[in-house]
Amino acid sequence: MTIPEFKKHWTSLGIGMVWLFILLWPLLGIKPEGLEVASTFNVWWRIALGCSFLLFLYQLNSAGAFRFISRPAGAVAGSMKSATSMVPMAVWFVIGIACTALIPQFAGRYAQDVAINCMIYVCLGLGLNIVVGLAGMLDLGYIAFYGIGAYTYALLSVQFQLSFWICLPISAGMAGLGAWLIGYCSMRMRGDYLAIVTLGFAEICRMVLNNWMSLTNGPNGVTGIKAPGLYWFDFTNGMTLEHIWLKKLSLVYYVILILVVFTAIAVYRLQHSRIGRAWEAIREDETAAEVMGVPTFYMKLLAYCSGACFGGMAGAFYAARMRFVSPESFTFLESAMVLSMVVLGGMGSIPGVILGALALIALPEIFREFELYRMLVFGGVMTLMMLFRPQGMLPSKRTMRSDKD
Amino acid sequence: MEYFLQQLINGITLGSVYALIALGYTMVYGIIQLINFAHGEFFAAGGYVGVIFMSYLLSQGAPAWVCLSGSLILAMAYCAMLAVAVERVAYKPLRNSSRLSVLLSALGMSIFLQNGLMLTQGVYDKAYPTELTQGGFEMGNVMLSYMQLFIVSLTAFLLVALNLLVFKTRMGKAMRSTAQDKVMSALVGINANRTISITFAIGAALAAAAGIMVGLYYGSVRYDMGFVPGIKAFAAAVLGGIGNITGAMIGGFIIGMVEIFAAGYISGEYKDVFAFVILIAVLYFRPSGIMGENVDDTRV
Numbered sequence: 052m053t054i055p056e057f058k059k060h061w062t063s064l065g066i067g068m069v070w071l072f073i074l075l076w077p078l079l080g081i082k083p084e085g086l087e088v089a090s091t092f093n094v095w096w097r098i099a100l101g102c103s104f105l106l107f108l109y110q111l112n113s114a115g116a117f118r119f120i121s122r123p124a125g126a127v128a129g130s131m132k133s134a135t136s137m138v139p140m141a142v143w144f145v146i147g148i149a150c151t152a153l154i155p156q157f158a159g160r161y162a163q164d165v166a167i168n169c170m171i172y173v174c175l176g177l178g179l180n181i182v183v184g185l186a187g188m189l190d191l192g193y194i195a196f197y198g199i200g201a202y203t204y205a206l207l208s209v210q211f212q213l214s215f216w217i218c219l220p221i222s223a224g225m226a227g228l229g230a231w232l233i234g235y236c237s238m239r240m241r242g243d244y245l246a247i248v249t250l251g252f253a254e255i256c257r258m259v260l261n262n263w264m265s266l267t268n269g270p271n272g273v274t275g276i277k278a279p280g281l282y283w284f285d286f287t288n289g290m291t292l293e294h295i296w297l298k299k300l301s302l303v304y305y306v307i308l309i310l311v312v313f314t315a316i317a318v319y320r321l322q323h324s325r326i327g328r329a330w331e332a333i334r335e336d337e338t339a340a341e342v343m344g345v346p347t348f349y350m351k352l353l354a355y356c357s358g359a360c361f362g363g364m365a366g367a368f369y370a371a372r373m374r375f376v377s378p379e380s381f382t383f384l385e386s387a388m389v390l391s392m393v394v395l396g397g398m399g400s401i402p403g404v405i406l407g408a409l410a411l412i413a414l415p416e417i418f419r420e421f422e423l424y425r426m427l428v429f430g431g432v433m434t435l436m437m438l439f440r441p442q443g444m445l446p447s448k449r450t451m452r453s454d455k456d
Numbered sequence: 457m458e459y460f461l462q463q464l465i466n467g468i469t470l471g472s473v474y475a476l477i478a479l480g481y482t483m484v485y486g487i488i489q490l491i492n493f494a495h496g497e498f499f500a501a502g503g504y505v506g507v508i509f510m511s512y513l514l515s516q517g518a519p520a521w522v523c524l525s526g527s528l529i530l531a532m533a534y535c536a537m538l539a540v541a542v543e544r545v546a547y548k549p550l551r552n553s554s555r556l557s558v559l560l561s562a563l564g565m566s567i568f569l570q571n572g573l574m575l576t577q578g579v580y581d582k583a584y585p586t587e588l589t590q591g592g593f594e595m596g597n598v599m600l601s602y603m604q605l606f607i608v609s610l611t612a613f614l615l616v617a618l619n620l621l622v623f624k625t626r627m628g629k630a631m632r633s634t635a636q637d638k639v640m641s642a643l644v645g646i647n648a649n650r651t652i653s654i655t656f657a658i659g660a661a662l663a664a665a666a667g668i669m670v671g672l673y674y675g676s677v678r679y680d681m682g683f684v685p686g687i688k689a690f691a692a693a694v695l696g697g698i699g700n701i702t703g704a705m706i707g708g709f710i711i712g713m714v715e716i717f718a719a720g721y722i723s724g725e726y727k728d729v730f731a732f733v734i735l736i737a738v739l740y741f742r743p744s745g746i747m748g749e750n751v752d753d754t755r756v
Binding site: 070071077183187239251254391424 | 545
């Protein structure tokens, strides 16, 4: 680091901080009683101090002051990585499932609740991962399919008393059908336009759910949805089969665990099939894939629909678990949430998506007292992540990103 | 007939608001091919800053025209500064990375700004002072309020000013040439970064003006009011042919009219759906919009 560079950083920080003060001041300090600077200053000096500290650390780091820590740490991380790669992926998968399966035995109600929530988002993230991570299509309306799945089960359960297990494939099918309808019109588009069309579709879906009073009961939502049921052996007098409702939280937990495992295996198999390769080819270069004989239109439609099917299944589970659905749960913000799980975790990588869901659902639960700042931090982290590590925390191994579009 | 005329007036009013927001989208998209998701937040921030300054000036005993024009100018200046800051932080470092990264960065900024507004100003509606905007002309049963007159004439003024800026000044020439080819215009000595920042600033200032108008028209602002008008304005920009300034104006008026007439004659509950249906239909049948040239394959 040279002296002019050093000066340049601090000058731009100074300008930035003055700029920030001007931006903060009207929002915090102008009251009808008069102009007030104290409260703005109060917020501002903390931010300024934090930023200066970060810049100081950054300059020390680029001057090489931390080499005595980072070099051994890097060596340790490298050897850890080579040690973990000795054990095959499947073993880690089994260990992970065994550990999650034990959670209801040892953890309390609250932790189970968080874990279930987390796993719903893992399902959603894995489904969206097919669309965004594998086929490279930006989908901002994914939550619509979650909503379609949830409402399909809710209505079938309330109107016709159908069982959860029958409705699960029906919900997936309905979501897939919805995806086919919108996808057939929009698969010719790429990039930003597709993003906007899917966003528009999700908003249309939400408004229909909100306004079709006779079917969906509008903003009040649907109540009285049945929990999943199961036939289980009953040994009280001889051996009979008894129907039990899975209302207990720990039993519901296993249902979603099975769904997660099913989804993860399905996505893994899809990714490593011919279809998955075609998707990845489309993601890397659509024109080249088409020239090489990949039927891009049908492959993209297939990716979109199969992603939606997993979303629909997650939705059906959500309806069965909450036993109540309302359009409130399917807003654009949820779409953004699932999308950022996929992107922050690492697009196209299954462990990445799981890590992303953990980071976005479980971490805020730990920092409960900062509840108010949660979405603020979320938005900020999303931007920062794109600036500093656009490939996500655990990027997929099979990419050929040139980082240019 | 009177009902129709009334709806026409309302439609023009709403359409001019959408046109102002759409201009920001279209200018930014035209110059760096980015859907600036945070644009709806500039609109909301403009509405908020407008109400803050307006009630401050009013409490200081300033006359009505000072309140209106002062808060308008201050809010526009504020949003221009905000837009430049956002562009510097979230978009400029990503200029050469993939489209997905920039779009997500924009999405993150939008969520950040929205929640920043919520944290600083609270979750409840903030009311605009009503005493500035009462009264109007009445012709039979058709009502044209001073507010609507103010909105339409201010929009007309801003649109003319923008057109003069873009087509008659050196700055406008730089913007147009940067939109066409960044590398070539840099070679002939145009500072691309500065031009992009100015484009952002102008777009956000127009959105801020729209925010104040909406606040005055409906009487209040809310921290999350930017999202739906933002998407509708984007629909307007696409309808007019994205990147095309005249197109954005026409698109804005069409979307506003369609919304008002659909609400009046078909169904009030589904009025928001029509903008999205138009958006999808336009992208399907004529992705280049009404005024746009043919968009090349990579962009669609």
